[in-house]
Amino acid sequence: MTTPAESFAPRRAEPIFARLAIIGIGLIGSSIAHAAKDLNLAGRIVLFDRDEAVRARARELGLGHEIAETARDAVRDADHIILCVPVGACGAVAAEIASELKPGAIMSDVGSVKNAVVEAVAPHLPEGVHFVPAHPVAGTENSGPDAGFPSLFLNRWCILTPPEGTDEAAIARTRQLWEGMGAIVEIMTAPHHDLVLAVTSHLPHLIAYNIVGTAEDLAAVTQSEVIKFSAGGFRDFTRIAASDPTMWRDVFLHNKDAVLEMLGRFSEDLSVLTRAIRYGDGETLHKHFTRTRAIRRGIVALGQEKPETEKLRKD
Amino acid sequence: MTTPAESFAPRRAEPIFARLAIIGIGLIGSSIAHAAKDLNLAGRIVLFDRDEAVRARARELGLGHEIAETARDAVRDADHIILCVPVGACGAVAAEIASELKPGAIMSDVGSVKNAVVEAVAPHLPEGVHFVPAHPVAGTENSGPDAGFPSLFLNRWCILTPPEGTDEAAIARTRQLWEGMGAIVEIMTAPHHDLVLAVTSHLPHLIAYNIVGTAEDLAAVTQSEVIKFSAGGFRDFTRIAASDPTMWRDVFLHNKDAVLEMLGRFSEDLSVLTRAIRYGDGETLHKHFTRTRAIRRGIVALGQEKPETEKLRKD
Structure with missing residues (x-):
């Protein structure tokens, strides 16, 4: 309906x-x-x-x-x-x-x-x-x-x-x-659009496609376990990774430069977090996790999404 | 209420x-x-x-x-x-x-x-x-x-x-x-739990924290633009990246081995997709984007989430 x-x-x-x-x-x-x-x-x-x-x-x-x-x-x-x-x-x-x-x-x-x-x-x-x-x-x-x-x-x-x-x-x-x-x-302008969307849409989709693929390839954790316990965060990625494959193939092929630029930055940043985990650097992790909260508050404040409360839970 | x-x-x-x-x-x-x-x-x-x-x-x-x-x-x-x-x-x-x-x-x-x-x-x-x-x-x-x-x-x-x-x-x-x-x-068992959750929860959280951080650091795209156009996919990541920093710092520090293992796999897989984009290999992209749909269907089938239809849209 x-x-x-x-x-x-x-x-x-x-x-x-x-x-x-x-x-x-x-x-x-x-x-x-x-x-x-x-x-x-x-x-x-x-x-x-x-x-x-x-x-x-x-x-x-x-x-x-x-x-x-x-x-x-x-x-x-x-x-x-x-x-x-x-x-x-x-x-x-x-x-x-x-x-x-x-x-x-x-x-x-x-x-x-x-x-x-x-x-x-x-x-x-x-x-x-x-x-x-x-x-x-x-x-x-x-x-x-x-x-x-x-x-x-x-x-x-x-x-x-x-x-x-x-x-x-x-x-x-x-x-x-x-x-x-x-x-x-x-x-x-078209070039600015492509840069903005590379961050807010194209990179998130690629990352979501990637993480779901990584999960599928695991031998030690069965697919049914991944599905069962997906509410821990994974599920939010699978929704995006279910988007139309042809449409998204074309997006990545036709916004190559901006997407590769964002992917480069993403990977560099991920190396910093990976290193912090490997060497037990809790301060770097905590600092990073704290500042990412601000952007979420901005999204909620702009009415682009309501804060998650019990009323809105789907599950 | x-x-x-x-x-x-x-x-x-x-x-x-x-x-x-x-x-x-x-x-x-x-x-x-x-x-x-x-x-x-x-x-x-x-x-x-x-x-x-x-x-x-x-x-x-x-x-x-x-x-x-x-x-x-x-x-x-x-x-x-x-x-x-x-x-x-x-x-x-x-x-x-x-x-x-x-x-x-x-x-x-x-x-x-x-x-x-x-x-x-x-x-x-x-x-x-x-x-x-x-x-x-x-x-x-x-x-x-x-x-x-x-x-x-x-x-x-x-x-x-x-x-x-x-x-x-x-x-x-x-x-x-x-x-x-x-x-x-x-x-x-506790070790198996830590492996399952590394995939279904810990890795997704780290990736979400990371991508939100990457977006924040951009100079060419303003934060207000990121917030404005976040509905294109980015928004789903910000919710996860707003989770409690202390809790998550401790998760990563205390499930280090499993998280690093998953991060390694994730990064390898991302290199494959990055390369496919760089060299215009649409077939690899399309194949990958098609198989990730299956796991989403599994989640919907298990009732862990309803498929996204108009009725469920929050926005």
Whole structure:
């Protein structure tokens, strides 16, 4: 059961866009379809996915107003096009649909990496098509057309990274669309986005994937024991490490420099803690563990998360 | 507002222990006091903390039946004694109270490390005192006498690690106490416990502390940006990294060998992923990210956590 969109955002009398095209019907694409349709953010919503089974399922679910049979059909005459495919596929899709884009149309995407997407997509866009890349910082551990729900973006950040000189009206309308779905919009450059997200999202995901893999390889501790006693901290990592493998492969390959930079720092820092444990240096450990509390308090204070109390415990 | 104990466990007509002593009034100690009193698991509950302000606060909160002025007063004539102090303090407390322990009494603790506690505590125990170490795998990010609540242990594992030859009746009564508070009891050896927890709890905590520290040190990304966009994955780490610094310092210092072993494996594995990113080896990344999903499914299947759906989202 999902929260009806109208319970958290007003349904618009007039849509923002006459025709919205969504390419790729996964968690994000299907969530946009739900929210935009429920809230009348677009007059007509057309979706496409290259997987025939996904298109069939999207039809069964009644996503949008129409499921097109080709990407070109989906974007023809669209005012706003959102690529909801893995970052590594954006360039190829842009090349395929470019000739169908009408002047004044706004091209967008939802990739977790922005610089590589700009570089891959921009060269294909015809004169007169605006480009406003977007990254909604929202997700669950579920993927596919069934995973979407209209409130996915509610109170979540959506970062826009329009290249310098992008038409202000196109940026404003893209902002309207995301704010219409309940998101909080922030604008920054693509390179800065990639650096910020390398720390707050990409590195944590890589570390989580890694630690779960390490646990799986142990012989002395059985997998069932790892699962059983996962509440001691491990469990929080497994949720992240269950995210879509293709999406994340592409994120790491396309934000390589920032991720490698963060990984280098992370490993250096870990060496310091490892050494402190090996030589019994409790003071270094205690000092480190104390200062990390401050950033947590910042997150709680900003309302990004409530402090953990009994009421909020899921288990 | 906390869940009343009687809503999740039956109140006993007859207590399990006539006198229960709790040394250390933090999150765990105060939670035991709440649960044991509400459910009549002990006829008289006496608490002690070496911090005078904590004792005063415990009195205000009405924890247990009595707050003693010394550890020796607290344990005198007790049938069951639980050390709820950091792992590194257990030996000293045991030495201090040993002469007051009566024959037949059961000494226990709640440390996240077991081998080091057994080694530190056992030599001090007089003949006739049983020793049943315990580790409730439960906690929140909060510490201190105000943090406790009676349902902390509900449906959480409590691992007992009685040394070989421990009196079976003493083990059974300790099990009764924890099961009485809603925990699910498991018995294993102390060394095996330390290995299992090194993976499922100690390593995740160290990694979380480390990544939060790394993020804090960045100059190019401001702390407010880290906080703002933490929902992308980072936030899950900050909760763990807000845990009690003293407790965790002691865990790492007292489970050194197992933690260093796990850290070694973790770092090796991370090198493989780092290399795959550097050389654009998407296949290695995708393969790794796919297999880590299986362990998550295991955790969800075992009911250790519900899958993340819209209903469960806190944000």
